[in-house]
Structures are given as C-alpha cells and as structure tokens.
Amino acid sequence: MKNILITGGAGFIGSNFIRYTLENESAVKIVNLDSLTYAGNLDNLADLPDQVRYDFIKGDICDRALLDDVLFKYEIDLVVHFAAETHVDRSFLNLEIFHQTNFIGTLTLLEAFREYYLTVDEFRRKDLHFHHISTDEILDLYIQTKNRFLRTAWKNQTRFMRHPKPPVM
Secondary structure (H helix, E strand, C coil), X not given: CEEEEEECCCCHHHHXXXXXXXXXXXXXXXXXXXXXXXXXXXXXXXXXXXXXXXXXXXXXXXXXXXXXXXXXXXXXXXXXXXXXXXXXXXXXXXXXHHHHHHHHHHHHHHHHHHHHHHHCCHHHHCCCEEEECCCCCCCCCEEXXXXXXXXXXXXXXXXXXXXXXXXXX
C-alpha cells in the first residue's frame, strides 16, 4: 500500500485528483491535509469512492509539528502539494497570506519531508517522492523571456502586456 499525503485536497484540482486516484489505484491510502480556506470545501469530497482508504486532517502546512506527525504516523511515500493561495486579485487584499502559504508553507513542507526522508532506510528512500503542483501566482509579476512582460489583473481577467523595462528590485 502506498501512502500519499495531499495538501490542498479540498480544493477543485486536489479533490478531483483524490477522486481519480481512489478510483484508479487500489493500493493507495490518501491523507488529505487542508486548512479549508476560501478555496477548500469538503463537499467536493462527499462522494469519494472508497472512504476506507481516505483520511482528512484539517490543518495548516505552516504547522511543522503537524507535518512531522502526519509524515511519520502515516509513513508517507508520496507528497502531492496542491495547497496554495491563488487568484492574483486576492493578493491585493492581503499579500501576507499569500507569502505565508505559498512560500513559508511550501518551505516548511519541503523541510519536513527532507528530514523525514533522511530518517527512512536507504532501501525505502528511492520510493519517496515530492511533487509540487504550483499556481502561476507563485512567481507572478514578471516572466523573464526574450522580451519582458508585466502581468496585470484587469476586470477579473489576467492579461499579459508588453513592458519595456525590467522590474526595479
């Protein structure tokens, strides 16, 4: 049995990933860690095909003690990290929440998994994996290509506009 930790599994993409995995992989146990913010909704998971192979934990990826507990208690083999604050327009209201979840939370999860990985015997290490499914808002403002582009939110749509100069940092 493979034990999978999914962060942000009550959101749209995460819940569909959980449903798909339970329907198509019989030898998995899924642990869903979600803080149930604006994007998370347990109704998305109400009709899962196999509740026996599914556990939900309400919690924050910034909580290192909780992450350590989950990784060791469930002997996690795979982390699929969906948890993120999304929608650029929301970042204008409170950038600190975006920073806390998208950067600090991801770093906390990576560090917890790294330390967990180091405690596992070498034979099992080769089967441990971490997948980060990111939103485009993680590194949002400027995309470095041949030309420079500035990404702006306008009327609830994201548009790319040519920007003549690189950003001043």
